[in-house]
Amino acid sequence: MKVEGEISPLFGFSRETLDQVIDESIIKLTEWLKTGLINDSCFPSVAFGCSCALAELNGELPKQTNYSKALLYTFDDLKKLILNVNKIKNKKIVKIKINNNKILKTSNLINLLFETIPKLNLRIDANRSLTFNEANTFINNINVQYRGYIDFIEEPCKTYEESIQFAKNTGINIALDESIREVNFKLKSDFGVTTIIIKPTLIGSLSYCRDLIKKIHLLGLNAVISSSFESSFGLTQLSRIAYWLTPNTIPGLDTIMYNDSQLIRVWPGCFLPVKQLNDLKIIWKS
Ligand SMILES: [Mg+2]
Structure with a gap:
């Protein structure tokens, strides 16, 4: 019997360490062997990996997906x-990571990108790196006629309040990513916020993510399932989750290039070598 899930805490972003995750996973697997159930771990990566494995086992996670993804680029x-615009000519959505370096150069390149590929839709992720003034400088340097093709900017400013003020001043839509993982975060409609980024490995179990996505949709907001540098195995599961729970939204899963190999399942279009289970180190077995 195969029960497969990926538990991959992300250094610098997950609050749990790899050692904690290994200990907790063994506790959870032992619990499963005894009771046939796994209660959600308080470590999001463990809760997500275990719940995905069980969802695979009981057929809850549909197998279909179209592997769509917003193409990810840095400056x-x-x-x-x-x-190489031909590469993206037929793609609808490109995501660009920006930071407070070279703000004007980045916005100039974005103008050039819109000029070269008309009607391209852009997601921009600033990871809270910009001051309020820098965010305004950045957007003011993007030609007015192109700004409507920016779907959203993810967490443009250092604080939530500044990002909302930025949305009010500029009319640019905002997506929340880091904010939703804060302890005191409460999901609500706020001016300019149109999108919530869901990174299951950093958030929690499949049922928790599913409930959160339902609440997001009830508020009239978009949920974008996104990866946290999982392997090709984890990415294929995330792609299926996105196709199942957010079928009308292109997920943010274009991170396979940050791996040096694939794991068990092949990510379409990726030619990295594929490792199988027997290439991995066994930490524990029942
Ligand atoms: Mg982000």
Whole structure:
């Protein structure tokens, strides 16, 4: 019997360490062997990995997906992207990571990108890196006629309040990512907030994510399932979850290039070598 789930805490983002995750996983697997159930771990990566494995086992997680993804680029890739526009001509959505370095150069490149690929939709992720003034400088340097093609900027400013003020001043939509993982976060409608980024490995179990997505949709907001640098195995599960729970939204899953190999399942279009289970180290077995 195969029960497969990926538990991959992300260094610097997950609050749980790898050692904690290994200990907790053994506790949870022992619990499952005894009772046939796994109660959600308080460590999000463990809760998500275990719940996905059980959902695979009991057929709850549908197998279908179309592997769609917003193409992910950083500032350094952007020039290459403009030289290779054919790569993205038929794609609807590109996501660009920005930071407070080279704000004007980045916005100039974004203008060039819109000029080269008309009607491209852009998601921009600032990871809370910009001051309020920097965020305004950035957006003011993007030609007015292109701004409507920016679907959202993820967490533009250092604080939530500044990001909301930025949305009020500029009319640019905001997506929340880091904010939703804060202890005191309460999901609500707020001016300019249109989208919530869901990174299950950093958030929790499949049922928790599913409930959260329902609440997001009830508020009239979009939920975007996104990866946290999981392996190709985890990405294929995330892709199926996205197809199941957010079928009308393109997920943020374009992170396979940050791996040096694939794991068990192949990510479409990726030519990295594929490791199988017997290539991995066994930590525990029943
Ligand atoms: Mg983000």
